[in-house]
Amino acid sequence: MHSTNVIRPPSTAGLVGVRLKILRTAAIELTTNGSALKEALMSGFNVTYSDCGTQPCPNPGYSSKWWNRSFKGVVAGIVGTIAVIFVMIICYLKREQLSNMGVISKKKTEDNQYAKDFIMNQGSLAPKQYSYSNIKKMTHSFKNKLGQGGYGSVYKGKLLDSRLVAVKVINELKGNGEEFINEVASISRTSHVNVVTLLGYCYERTKRVLVYEFMPNGSLDKFICDLESSSTNCQLEQRTLFEIAVGVARGLEYLYRGCSTRILHFDIKLQNILLDDDFSPKISDFGLARLCQKKESIVSMLGARGTIGYIAPEVFSRNFGGVSHKSDVYSYGMLILEIAGVRENFDAEVSHTSERYFPDWIYQNLNLDENVENTSVLTEEDEQMKRKMI
Structure with a gap:
């Protein structure tokens, strides 16, 4: 075989x-x-x-090794491809976001930079800049609230040197933050006994905070009572009210003539007049203020600004004339009539008569030598001071 x-x-x-x-x-x-x-x-x-x-x-054994290498290569390729696609998606979405929200995102970035540049251009006039963490420390995490407004809230705080401060936190960010910029830029130019002092600010993205000197007696509106009020906490002597009226006038005159750049406030009212421990008045809240050269008598504005009841007719409607510092004088006049108690009498009379125009009512009563004051008992000296204010 x-x-x-x-x-x-x-x-x-x-x-x-x-x-x-x-x-x-x-x-x-x-x-x-x-x-x-x-x-x-x-x-x-x-x-x-x-x-x-x-x-x-x-x-x-070659087949199994080849299969392992092939499998690893395929896995690595898949992972790499996914990573590249993921990065491309992120870049695409980011580009679309910047494109679709260009009016918001891009403009917001530009506005923030503009605001910072605008504030820093104040040079030595620029107040101290605080971080938001420092703001939280000085207010003990916003523990003591002093008041609330349409713009946000005010809290009591303390600096490292033990000075008390009022911390104004802006919650309502209108437009591009123009009001915040105006307030910092305007108040930084001032130094007067009848204008509140800005000690610092915070500007971190959406965190906008103003740090003011603390005014222990709060705002003037707390001391102006209506005719039916029986409270004595809000009553001030006539002499004190007269001095407050004079102090506010001096502060306004300083804003118009004492600063290198004229400042128009456009929101003079009881709530924006603060009182220190001696009841000396200080003009505050420059959010609606306008800066203009001294040679400018008429300023241009888009839309009315201010508070109903205090706004001058020309600010509300251009048919009454141009807007100037005299518009603040009108608001100041309305404030003085409130201090004198005349507006309270007018409101009481309007409730049972036909609607009347308040300034016209004042003018007619003064011409007729009628009593336009409130019914409280006053000394002869008090009556003279009140009539001076009116």
């Missing part, structure tokens, strides 16, 4: 198929005739095997 030259395929996992190649001149047909198969087996034949198609098969 010829020795069989048989190469048996190794028992290695991963062999997919076996191809048999019989190297003989006669073809062997595997049929039901078992003698032919027996003769082939007895004669011997060569066997080759492969799991790589028609290519030579590598050594055992």
Whole structure:
């Protein structure tokens, strides 16, 4: 018997198929005739095997290594692709946001920079700038609230040198923060006994805070009572009221003539007149103020500004004339009439008569030498001071 030259395929996992190649001149047909198969087996034949198609098969274990490397490569490629797509999405969304919100985002950035530049251009006149964390420390995390307004809230605070301060936190950010800029720029130019002192400010993104000197007696409106009030806490002597009226007038005159740049306040009212421990008045709240050169007598404005009841006619409607510092004088006059108690009498009379124009009512009563004062008992000296104010 010829020795069989048989190469048996190794028992290695991963062999997919076996191809048999019989190297003989006669073809062997595997049929039901078992003698032919027996003769082939007895004669011997060569066997080759492969799991790589028609290519030579590598050594055992190569397939598994190739698969591991391929798998890792695919995973790395997928992760890299996802990362690139993620970055592209972020960049696209950011660009779309800046494009779609250009009027807001871009403008806000420009406005913030403009505000900072505007404030810093004040040079030595610029007040101290505080961080928002410092503001929280000086107010003990806004513990003691002094008041609330349409702009935000006012809190009591203390500086490192133990000075008390009033911290005004701006909650209503109107437009591009023009009111905040106006207040810092305007008040930084002032130094007068009848104008409140700005000690510092905070400007951090949406955090806008003003730090003022503390006025222990609060605002003037707390000391002006209506006719039906029986409270004595808000009553001041006539002499004190007269001095307050004179002090406010001096403060306004300083804003018009004493500063290098004329300042028009546009919001003179009881709530914006603060009183120190000696009841000396100080003009505050310059959020609506306008800066103008001294040579300018008429200023241009878009829309009315101020508080109903104090606004001069020309500020409300240009048909009455141009807007100037005289518009503040009108508001000051309305404030004085409130201090004198005349407006209270007018309000009481209007309740049971036809509607009348307040300044016209004052003018007619003074011409007729009628009593336009309140019904409280006054000395002769008090009556003279009140009539001077009127």
